[in-house]
Amino acid sequence: MLIMEESDMINCLLVVAFFYYVLFLYFSITRLVKFILPSSSRFGGDGNGLSICNEGVRIDGNGNEYKITRVRPDGRCLFRALVHGACLRSGQAVLDETREGELADDLRARVMDELVRRKDEFDQWDLGDLDVYVQRMKKPTVWAGEPELLMASYVLQTPISVFVIESSSGNLRNITNYGQEYEENDQPIKVLFLNYGHYDLLEEFLSDISCQNLRAKKRKKF
Structure with a gap:
């Protein structure tokens, strides 16, 4: 034993x-x-037909280079993505979640005011009782959509482009644009729409040189 x-x-x-x-x-x-x-090797795959640079820069099958900045999915996602994009373009410091949420709520309120002000200028959406719609949309956890994207382009006075990632190919596709009247003076803020209703910020397309520069900056820290 x-x-x-x-x-x-x-x-x-x-x-x-x-x-x-x-x-x-x-x-x-x-x-x-x-x-x-x-x-x-500069890139590794993510399993969805995309290539990913070590610093988070992605390349789709058409050679488009971009970076996705995730925002908190708390009902404010569209407004968070827009204010984050606006701050990056103006050279301001990257927002923390708290400040981002505050600016998102402020933008939502301004967008709703703009919607009320322009209520007689468009009829492409059946919003039902506008007062009821506006009161509901003023709640910070309610998801926004097309009317809010258009009004946001007016409030921010900047074009806004919406993209999706095609499930079959993994390629980026621009599905709609707002505020084209501002395109002459400004590049659009790009947002990525996910099919379950969420928006993230789609940062500017980056070149091959940009990706190499990001890596060089990262190495300098050590």
Whole structure:
């Protein structure tokens, strides 16, 4: 009986030793890949037909380069994406979530005021009772859509472009644009629409040189 117990103990020790050996190999290979990959290949796949630069810059099948900035999905997502994009374009510091939410609520209120002011200028949307619609949309957790995108282009006096990522190809596709009258003086704020109603900020398309510069800046920190 004692011999069996010693044998079991030896087997357990062997299993533990093998586990740590596999763990050691895993971390060694992972570190080796991270060391080699930046010098041998700029991009890795994300499984959706997209290529991703090490710094988060993506390239779709058509060669379009872009970066997605995620915003909190709390009902303010469209307004968060718009104010974040407006701040980046004006050279302001990156917003924290609290300040971003405050500016998003302020933009929502201004958009609703603009909608009321322009209520007689358009009839492409059946909003029902406008007063009821506006009161509902003023709530910070209510999702916004096309009417708010158009009004936001007026409030911000800037074009806004909406993109999707095609599920079949993984390519970016521009589905609609607002505020074209401002395009002569300004580049659009780009937002990415996800099919479950969420919006993220789609940052400016970046060139191959931009991606290399991002990596160079990252290396300088060390």
